[in-house]
Each structure stands twice: as structure tokens, then as C-alpha cells.
Amino acid sequence: xxxxxxxxxxxxxxxxxxxxxxxxxxxxxxxxxxxxxxxxxxxxxxxxxxxxxxxxxxxxxxxxxxxxxxxxxxxxxxxxxxxxxxxxxxxxxxxxxxxxxxxxxxxxxxxxxxxxxxxxxxxxxxxxxxxxxxxxxxxxxxxxxxxxxxxxxxxxxxxxxxxxxxxxxxxxxxxxxxxxxxxxxxxxxxxxxxxxxxxxxxxxxxxxxxxxxxxxxxxxxxxxxxxxxxxxxxxxxxxxxxxxxx
Amino acid sequence: xxxxxxxxxxxxxxxxxxxxxxxxxxxxxxxxxxxxxxxxxxxxxxxxxxxxxxxxxxxxxxxxxxxxxxxxxxxxxxxxxxxxxxxxxxxxxxxxxxxxxxxxxxxxxxxxxxxxxxxxxxxxxxxxxxxxxxxxxxxxxxxxxxxxxxxxxxxxxxxxxxxxxxxxxxxxxxxxxxxxxxxxxxxxxxxxxxxxxxxxxxxxxxxxxxxxxxxxxxxxxxxxxxxxxxxxxxxxxxxxxxxxxx
DNA sequence: GCTTGTATGTTCGATACCGCACATAGTGAA
DNA sequence: TTCACTATGTGCGGTATCGAACATACAAGC
Numbered sequence: 001x002x003x004x005x006x007x008x009x010x011x012x013x014x015x016x017x018x019x020x021x022x023x024x025x026x027x028x029x030x031x032x033x034x035x036x037x038x039x040x041x042x043x044x045x046x047x048x049x050x051x052x053x054x055x056x057x058x059x060x061x062x063x064x065x066x067x068x069x070x071x072x073x074x075x076x077x078x079x080x081x082x083x084x085x086x087x088x089x090x091x092x093x094x095x096x097x098x099x100x101x102x103x104x105x106x107x108x109x110x111x112x113x114x115x116x117x118x119x120x121x122x123x124x125x126x127x128x129x130x131x132x133x134x135x136x137x138x139x140x141x142x143x144x145x146x147x148x149x150x151x152x153x154x155x156x157x158x159x160x161x162x163x164x165x166x167x168x169x170x171x172x173x174x175x176x177x178x179x180x181x182x183x184x185x186x187x188x189x190x191x192x193x194x195x196x197x198x199x200x201x202x203x204x205x206x207x208x209x210x211x212x213x214x215x216x217x218x219x220x221x222x223x224x225x226x227x228x229x230x231x232x233x234x235x236x237x238x239x240x241x242x243x244x245x246x
Numbered sequence: 247x248x249x250x251x252x253x254x255x256x257x258x259x260x261x262x263x264x265x266x267x268x269x270x271x272x273x274x275x276x277x278x279x280x281x282x283x284x285x286x287x288x289x290x291x292x293x294x295x296x297x298x299x300x301x302x303x304x305x306x307x308x309x310x311x312x313x314x315x316x317x318x319x320x321x322x323x324x325x326x327x328x329x330x331x332x333x334x335x336x337x338x339x340x341x342x343x344x345x346x347x348x349x350x351x352x353x354x355x356x357x358x359x360x361x362x363x364x365x366x367x368x369x370x371x372x373x374x375x376x377x378x379x380x381x382x383x384x385x386x387x388x389x390x391x392x393x394x395x396x397x398x399x400x401x402x403x404x405x406x407x408x409x410x411x412x413x414x415x416x417x418x419x420x421x422x423x424x425x426x427x428x429x430x431x432x433x434x435x436x437x438x439x440x441x442x443x444x445x446x447x448x449x450x451x452x453x454x455x456x457x458x459x460x461x462x463x464x465x466x467x468x469x470x471x472x473x474x475x476x477x478x479x480x481x482x483x484x485x486x487x488x489x490x491x492x
Numbered sequence: 493g494c495t496t497g498t499a500t501g502t503t504c505g506a507t508a509c510c511g512c513a514c515a516t517a518g519t520g521a522a
Numbered sequence: 523t524t525c526a527c528t529a530t531g532t533g534c535g536g537t538a539t540c541g542a543a544c545a546t547a548c549a550a551g552c
Contacts, residue, residue: 064390094383095383095386121365140320143310144310187532188510231341422498
């Protein structure tokens with residue numbers, strides 16, 4: 001069972017935590033805590049954005065789907081941001097699907113309410129847009145990584161991005177699901193995982209993966225993880241991740 | 247020589263053309279026409295965004311670069327948008343490079359001025375954000391296309407996206423440059439181009455490509471072109487492209 | 493004309509990944 | 523315990539793309 005905060009607090013979401021007190025107070029009465037299990041579809045491709053979600057725990061993947069059922073993850077979001085940017089970007093809907101990759105606790109907010117707040121301009125708007133740019137960076141790097149890097153390198157990137165958004169070094173995810181995210185064959189993930197395990201970097205069994213050597217994984221990885229990490233830190237420096245531990 | 251408008255008009259940029267008259271009038275005195283040749287680097291990765299550009303003619307590519315010199319195009323922009331979104335997204339800089347892919351005429355605007363206008367909220371802000379979402383869609387689709395589709399399909403997508411932004415069916419671009427955009431070997435582009443030419447879809451010689459059969463090219467293409475086109479049209483319907491011909 | 497440079501064409505072996513088929517091993521329910 | 527199911531492992535031929543080396547061909551300037 002993934003450990004959960006005994007006392008839930010919207011400020012466990014770093015974006016909410018970074019809001020000026022006045023903005024935060026206005027949002028607070030409208031925030032409602034919801035849980036979403038692994039595999040839950042937060043948004044379907046093309047569907048209207050009725051609510052946005054500020055995760056406090058867990059991971060949401062943004063996936064591009066194709067006609068033949070193939071897919072690829074284009075970005076992930078955890079407690080550093082929100083799910084549902086198409087709302088304030090003016091698109092009403094997105095062409096990608098948002099799926100829970102690791103059990104999520106999130107504060108949901110009605111679309112219409114967030115829009116009113118966004119239209120005020122000011123800090124809330126700035127924070128949302130900066131987060132969106134971080135997401136754009138992640139998508140761009142994913143695109144180039146898909147083109148140029150090996151499966152095993154991409155797996156390392158994926159593992160690192162995931163555990164960055166989790167409280168421990170463990171994640172619950174089958175190789176089959178990972179292969180859907182990366183848009184590769186399941187057998188390919190099996191082989192790459194086997195190598196990483198043989199090298200002592202990870203350990204896994206039936207959907208339970210433990211990262212044993214984070215630094216080693218970073219070394220094994222392509223530059224893409226570092227690029228995304230650095231740019232996200234630059235854009236989302238509002239609150240150091242560690243501050244949340246207080 | 248690419249044909250150029252005898253009378254330059256900022257409204258040849260569809261985004262500027264879609265502005266409410268009052269907003270447009272405020273911008274007008276600050277717009278300055280500039281030309282940029284093929285290969286010109288509009289923004290370097292990581293550099294500060296001092297000016298933004300509203301193209302009236304030509305194409306700008308957004309490229310992700312890697313340490314080893316490899317690259318991949320993640321999106322293109324023509325007269326339907328602007329170059330320099332990182333300005334109003336709050337990032338100051340981007341991690342990608344913007345390069346002129348086909349000779350550009352654009353109206354440039356000082357960053358500080360556009361920011362003031364953006365902060366007013368209203369229609370200008372909405373237009374810029376919607377354009378940004380269209381760009382996000384393009385990036386997401388590029389990522390999944392890189393993963394799943396063949397070189398020749400990607401070449402078709404690239405050709406279609408390019409001629410959509412040009413006044414004729416011709417484009418000036420060597421196979422070497424195309425290979426940089428797609429992030430593949432030059433020889434691969436040679437082979438794919440040869441096939442498309444044999445099929446009567448295109449004709450080319452030394453950096454001059456003519457699309458002979460647009461519909462055929464769309465059929466040969468993966469779904470990615472149609473997805474991007476459809477979503478862009480949905481988001482950027484402010485002004486039908488054809489209206490510009492008036 | 494000739495020369496030089498750039499653009500395109502061709503070949504060859506190497507390889508990463510694919511699709512498929514099937515084997516093995518945990519895990520939970522009957 | 524047994525069964526059924528899910529997760530992982532393995533082997534095989536097929537193929538798209540790679541990297542490199544080299545051949546041809548067009549174009550512009552002298």
C-alpha cells in the first residue's frame with residue numbers, strides 16, 4: 001500500500017503551495033479531494049475539460065494515441081503541477097489522453113472557477129503558464145528522445161521521471177504498461193529491465209520495481225532526463241521540493 | 247526567387263489579422279518588418295527572448311538539439327502564428343532552437359511591449375494561448391510519429407506541413423536539410439524521395455521540390471498530418487486561410 | 493571549355509527493434 | 523491443492539534504419 005499523508009493538505013501540491021495567500025484563500029473553498037486508481041482515465045482525447053486536478057500524490061501520464069491502438073507517453077505530471085492545461089490554453093479539449101500511472105490523490109476544481117481566476121491575470125496565471133512551458137519542454141525532449149535514443153536509455157529516463165514524482169524508490173507498474181508508455185514492445189522492456197537488474201541498478205518482480213542505484217541510472221540514461229529536470233527546476237523553482245517535507 | 251507581396255501588410259499574419267481593431271492599432275506603431283534568410287537562427291537554445299516575430303511569409307522550424315549534434319524538428323510555424331512563445335509563457339528562454347526553413351518576412355515586436363499587451367488579458371492573450379496549444383498538439387503528434395511511423399510517412403507529413411505554409415507547391419530545401427529536420431540520415435531521405443518521385447507524387451532536383459499530387463501525398467502519409475491539421479484548424483479558426491487572398 | 497563544390501545516388505554490412513510463438517513462474521481464488 | 527490468470531523470459535526470422543565509403547551529376551565561376 002502506498003503511504004499516504006495522514007492529514008491531506010492542498011499545499012502538498014507545489015503549484016497550489018506557491019500561490020499568494022489571497023489567491024490560495026479564494027481557491028480553497030472550491031477544492032475537493034479525490035482519489036484516482038491506476039489506469040483511471042482523467043481525460044479522454046477530445047473530451048471537454050470540466051475539471052482540473054492538482055495532484056498531491058501520484059503520477060498522471062499524457063499519452064498520444066493512434067488509430068491502430070499504438071501509443072506513446074509525451075509527458076508526466078505529479079504534485080508539481082496540474083492536469084488540464086487545455087482549459088486555460090483556450091482549447092477546451094486536448095488531442096491526448098491523461099491516464100493515472102500511479103495512484104493519485106488530487107484536489108479537483110471546477111473549470112469555470114479556475115477560468116475566472118486565470119482571467120484575473122497575476123500570479124496564478126503566471127504559475128500556470130510557467131508550468132505549461134515546463135510541460136512543453138518535456139514534450140519536446142520526449143520527441144527527440146524517441147527519435148535518437150535506445151530503448152534502455154529511454155527506460156532509464158522514464159524510471160527517473162517517475163520516481164522523482166513518488167515518495168519512495170519503488171513503483172508499481174508492469175512491463176506491459178511501461179511498454180505502452182514508451183510505445184515499444186513488452187519484450188523489449190523485459191530485456192532492458194533484465195540488463196538494468198543485472199547491473200544492480202534496479203530490482204523487480206511482477207509489477208514491483210525498486211530503484212537501487214539512482215546515480216547509476218542517471219549515468220546509464222541519455223541526456224534527456226537531465227535536460228528536462230534542469231529546465232523544470234528552472235521554471236518551477238517557486239518551491240523547493242524539499243520544503244514540502246516540513 | 248520566392249514571390250513576395252508587393253505591399254507588405256501586418257495582416258498577412260493571421261494572428262495579427264485576428265486581433266480586435268483596438269488591440270491591432272496599439273501594436274501597429276511598434277511592428278517592424280524584417281526579413282530572414284534560410285538557415286537564419288531566430289532563437290538560440292537557452293537565449294533570452296528579446297523580440298517576438300509574426301511571420302507573414304515563410305516557415306520557421308523549432309528544433310530540439312542534442313549534445314552529439316543530432317537534432318529533430320518538433321514543430322513548424324508560418325503566418326498562422328508567432329515565434330517566441332516562451333516570452334509570454336514566462337520562461338524567458340526555451341530549450342529549443344528556432345531556425346528559418348523557408349525565407350521569412352516577419353513583423354518583429356519588442357518583448358517588453360508584447361508582455362504589456364499580454365498582461366491586459368483579453369483577446370490578444372487568448373489568441374496567443376490558443377496558438378500555443380496548437381503548437382503543443384503539433385509537438386505531441388511529432389513525438390508519437392517519431393516513435394511509430396516510417397521515414398517515408400514522416401517525409402510526407404513534413405512536406406504537407408511545409409507547403410501548407412507556402413503560397414505555392416514548391417519548396418527550396420536540400421535532402422540534407424530535410425534529414426536534419428526529421429532527425430534521420432540523408433541517404434534515407436534520398437531513398438524515400440526517390441520513391442515518392444517514382445510514384446509521381448513529387449518531383450525534385452538539387453534542392454527544389456515540387457509537390458505534384460497533394461492528395462496522393464496525404465494518402466501516402468500517416469494520420470499524423472491530418473490530426474495536426476484538424477486540431478490546428480479547430481483552434482485557429484479565427485480567420486480562414488483563404489480570406490487572406492482578398 | 494574546365495574546375496570546383498554541392499547535391500544526389502548506390503552499395504554493404506551491422507544492429508536495434510519488431511511480430512510472433514511459446515515457455516516459465518509467480519499469485520490468488522476455488 | 524489445483525486451477526486459472528497474469529507477468530515475465532526466450533528464441534526466431536524479418537526489416538527499417540544506421541554508418542560509412544564511394545560514385546555520379548548538376549551548377550556556377552573562371
